[in-house]
Amino acid sequence: MEPVQTEILKADSLGLDRAAALLAQGALVAFPTETVYGLGGDARNGAAVAAIYQAKGRPSFNPLIAHVASAEVARRYVQWSETAEKLARAFWPGPLTMVLPLRNDGGVSELVTAGLDTLAVRVPAHPAAQAILTRLDAPVAAPSANPSGRISPTTAQHVLNGLQGRIAAVLDDGPCGVGVESTIVGVTEQPTLLRPGGLACEEIETVLGRKLNRREQDEPLNAPGQLLSHYAPRAQVRLNADHAEPGELLLGFGDMECDLNLSERGDLVEAAARLFGHLHKLDAQGKPIAIAPVPMNGLGLAINDRLRRAAAPRPKLAPEIIRRSGIGLL
Numbered sequence: 001m002e003p004v005q006t007e008i009l010k011a012d013s014l015g016l017d018r019a020a021a022l023l024a025q026g027a028l029v030a031f032p033t034e035t036v037y038g039l040g041g042d043a044r045n046g047a048a049v050a051a052i053y054q055a056k057g058r059p060s061f062n063p064l065i066a067h068v069a070s071a072e073v074a075r076r077y078v079q080w081s082e083t084a085e086k087l088a089r090a091f092w093p094g095p096l097t098m099v100l101p102l103r104n105d106g107g108v109s110e111l112v113t114a115g116l117d118t119l120a121v122r123v124p125a126h127p128a129a130q131a132i133l134t135r136l137d138a139p140v141a142a143p144s145a146n147p148s149g150r151i152s153p154t155t156a157q158h159v160l161n162g163l164q165g166r167i168a169a170v171l172d173d174g175p176c177g178v179g180v181e182s183t184i185v186g187v188t189e190q191p192t193l194l195r196p197g198g199l200a201c202e203e204i205e206t207v208l209g210r211k212l213n214r215r216e217q218d219e220p221l222n223a224p225g226q227l228l229s230h231y232a233p234r235a236q237v238r239l240n241a242d243h244a245e246p247g248e249l250l251l252g253f254g255d256m257e258c259d260l261n262l263s264e265r266g267d268l269v270e271a272a273a274r275l276f277g278h279l280h281k282l283d284a285q286g287k288p289i290a291i292a293p294v295p296m297n298g299l300g301l302a303i304n305d306r307l308r309r310a311a312a313p314r315p316k317l318a319p320e321i322i323r324r325s326g327i328g329l330l
């Protein structure tokens with residue numbers, strides 16, 4: 001892959017125009033959403049989508065989320081339903097991704113769906129993301145803007161640390177507010193939680209008036225490509241720690257002594273917003289990381305999901321073996 005000079009764009013009209021123009025040409029642009037920075041490519045352009053996989057070093061083609069400006073635009077690409085309408089009204093724009101049956105007249109590249117007959121769609125709330133999507137008037141495929149398997153980016157600097165020279169541009173609009181990826185729900189007769197994320201399940205269940213189907217605790221592959229080892233710092237990670245062993249750094253939660261704290265006051269929303277930034281900072285010190293327990297309610301579900309993956313044993317498989325086995329690494 002030829003190295004490129006990665007442009008750093010501001011979230012003003014010049015920068016937003018440039019971001020949309022680059023995307024329209026099939027180039028890759030990282031941009032902020034309220035959850036994490038996404039690595040965007042035109043979802044109708046197979047070459048652009050393939051370039052996303054290449055830039056991330058993703059070893060196989062897993063389905064990606066198509067980002068659109070509104071529910072009205074989403075309906076051009078997926079088959080809508082009453083439940084979809086209910087969820088969209090309650091939570092869009094925002095950190096919810098819905099997986100719905102694909103419309104075959106939408107023109108989304110097969111590389112986005114990885115050949116599935118469903119499409120994941122999301123309407124991000126971040127004003128810069130909204131501005132780009134409105135200017136482009138096309139669906140943008142965007143996984144988190146990090147090299148495959150690494151910690152997700154919540155600042156433009158995180159994006160540059162991982163992808164500088166591999167993407168056309170990054171639009172810098174400061175840190176992401178939510179800090180963990182969107183909650184993914186399979187919207188069928190019995191709506192199913194496919195990935196916990198920045199929207200608490202309890203809120204979705206209140207709107208639906210029923211419980212979401214949950215995946216089994218040890219079965220992490222419901223959203224295809226969700227391999228256990230993921231969001232991984234370079235250092236070893238130990239969970240449920242109440243103190244640091246010699247040589248370890250401690251990531252705390254609540255009122256405790258530690259190197260960095262997710263939330264001194266035990267607030268899960270604050271903890272989610274700080275999670276990846278703190279992991280990036282601790283990882284830069286090159287020491288093993290111990291992490292305090294985080295409760296399992298509200299955004300704690302998403303935080304614990306990401307921590308469990310960060311601590312999981314790393315696969316030492318060669319990319320060809322992963323590809324042949326049919327499973328992918330995010």
Ligand code: TXA
Binds near residue numbers: 145180195
């Ligand atoms: O917050 C987010 O969702 C961020 C920002 C950038 O929007 N994006 C993100 O994308 O996290 P990504 O590609 O890292 O995660 C997409 C997840 C994967 O686990 C994938 O397997 C799942 O969505 N997914 C995509 N299409 C799917 C489908 N048709 N059925 C089931 N899961 C799907």
Ligand code: MG
Binds near residue numbers: 143144152330
């Ligand atoms: Mg990701």
